[in-house]
Amino acid sequence: EIVMTQSPLSLPVTPGEPASISCRSSQSLLHRNGYNYLDWYLQKPGQSPQLLIFLGSDRASGVPDRFSGSGSGTDFTLTISRVEAEDVGVYYCMHALESPRTFGQGTKLEIK
Amino acid sequence: QVQLQESGPGLVKPSETLSLTCTVSGGSMNGYYWSWIRQPPGKGLEWIGFIHFTGSTNYNPSLKSRVSISVDTSKNQFSLNLASVTAADTAVYYCARHSNSGTNPLDYWGQGTLVTVSS
Numbered sequence: 001e002i003v004m005t006q007s008p009l010s011l012p013v014t015p016g017e018p019a020s021i022s023c024r025s026s027q028s029l030l031h032r033n034g035y036n037y038l039d040w041y042l043q044k045p046g047q048s049p050q051l052l053i054f055l056g057s058d059r060a061s062g063v064p065d066r067f068s069g070s071g072s073g074t075d076f077t078l079t080i081s082r083v084e085a086e087d088v089g090v091y092y093c094m095h096a097l098e099s100p101r102t103f104g105q106g107t108k109l110e111i112k
Numbered sequence: 113q114v115q116l117q118e119s120g121p122g123l124v125k126p127s128e129t130l131s132l133t134c135t136v137s138g139g140s141m142n143g144y145y146w147s148w149i150r151q152p153p154g155k156g157l158e159w160i161g162f163i164h165f166t167g168s169t170n171y172n173p174s175l176k177s178r179v180s181i182s183v184d185t186s187k188n189q190f191s192l193n194l195a196s197v198t199a200a201d202t203a204v205y206y207c208a209r210h211s212n213s214g215t216n217p218l219d220y221w222g223q224g225t226l227v228t229v230s231s
Contacts, residue, residue: 001173035214035215037215038215039215039217039218041157041218043157048206048221048222048223048224049157049206049218049221050221051211051217051218051219054211054213054214054215054217055214055215058214060217060219092156092157094157094159096215096216096217099170099171099172100159100171100172100173100174101159102159103156103157103158103159104156105156106156106157
């Protein structure tokens with residue numbers, strides 16, 4: 001199975017400052033159709049995960065444009081341009097290339 | 113607005129079968145894939161498997177020998193059975209829908225239900 005590795009695992013951020021989370025996969029997530037099969041989710045405290053990004057860089061409906069995804073192949077990054085208090089929670093990357101779908105360990109973002 | 117709701121026993125004895133149902137409201141099950149995901153207390157997410165509305169399934173190999181997912185589109189429900197449970201199966205179990213676009217990401221999730229395996 002594809003192993004997903006996130007870093008850092010903990011991310012304290014000052015409101016208004018940018019934040020970046022790295023996700024690496026054990027094999028390329030670039031499909032022959034040219035798209036990267038990588039999604040990002042946010043699990044806010046006490047809530048179910050919610051979809052942020054799919055296809056590596058496409059924002060899901062209703063996701064603020066301060067969230068962006070980038071990368072290709074095995075290296076991906078989720079960037080928050082200016083962190084807000086409501087962004088706290090655990091961020092997960094997940095590959096969608098094949099079965100089984102696997103998640104990264106999660107990155108806990110907290111406000112300083 | 114599509115909504116998903118998990119239901120089932122919150123406590124299951126070791127060696128027994130865990131059974132959960134996910135009820136979908138606000139939309140049809142037709143045309144979509146539907147997944148179960150679990151999260152042990154304080155830990156990360158694990159994909160269990162998915163089912164197409166037609167009934168075809170795909171399971172995580174780590175659980176394949178013990179898991180079964182079924183669908184009843186007439187009731188707008190799909191179900192999870194996990195046999196021979198142990199304490200390691202204690203987790204919050206989520207049901208979710210796969211979007212039809214792009215990577216078929218999980219765009220709608222249930223609130224989750226905690227299942228504890230204990231005698």
